[in-house]
Amino acid sequence: MRIQEFQKRIEEIYFERDSARGLAGTHMWFCEEVGELTRALRRGQRDELEGEFADVLAWLSTLASIAGVDLQAAATGKYAAGCPRCRETPCNCG
Amino acid sequence: MRIQEFQKRIEEIYFERDSARGLAGTHMWFCEEVGELTRALRRGQRDELEGEFADVLAWLSTLASIAGVDLQAAATGKYAAGCPRCRETPCNCG
Numbered sequence: 001m002r003i004q005e006f007q008k009r010i011e012e013i014y015f016e017r018d019s020a021r022g023l024a025g026t027h028m029w030f031c032e033e034v035g036e037l038t039r040a041l042r043r044g045q046r047d048e049l050e051g052e053f054a055d056v057l058a059w060l061s062t063l064a065s066i067a068g069v070d071l072q073a074a075a076t077g078k079y080a081a082g083c084p085r086c087r088e089t090p091c092n093c094g
Numbered sequence: 095m096r097i098q099e100f101q102k103r104i105e106e107i108y109f110e111r112d113s114a115r116g117l118a119g120t121h122m123w124f125c126e127e128v129g130e131l132t133r134a135l136r137r138g139q140r141d142e143l144e145g146e147f148a149d150v151l152a153w154l155s156t157l158a159s160i161a162g163v164d165l166q167a168a169a170t171g172k173y174a175a176g177c178p179r180c181r182e183t184p185c186n187c188g
Contacts, residue, residue: 003096012184050163050168053161054165069143074151
């Protein structure tokens with residue numbers, strides 16, 4: 001699934017509610033999910049990791065939608081050509 | 095670009111260094127990027143938003159790689175069919 005399709009899918013499921021909640025409130029949810037991912041990583045809870053990564057990506061996507069950012073365009077624009085600092089692959093920033 | 099391709103691209107650029115740094119150190123970088131995104135959102139810095147969203151996605155991807163998680167499989171597995179709680183689109187969890 002393309003990044004853009006995933007962001008669109010999350011919009012279909014959650015945009016109305018998330019945009020009504022607003023940027024700051026939705027950012028709190030996003031940070032809560034980052035915390036849950038952190039806990040799963042710290043504890044080495046492999047059975048929960050996939051779901052927690054999915055949740056952080058979903059909340060990042062909805063934040064981008066509220067902010068009017070196309071996540072795929074942003075991601076490929078910055079990283080498709082290699083490290084954005086040194087322009088090399090692998091990164092050679094040292 | 096597919097989520098899987100982006101994760102692979104980030105691996106090509108950064109995996110050797112990030113995996114050598116390890117999970118905890120890479121998680122610190124990830125959180126630093128979340129902080130930079132937060133600042134750009136709070137300040138309404140539209141010219142920086144795209145880059146900050148890209149950075150958080152890149153660091154989330156590299157964390158997933160270190161943890162052995164396929165971000166696309168995780169994301170689509172949880173969200174492709176609608177809200178994972180109520181199974182509806184849009185979400186009707188109330």
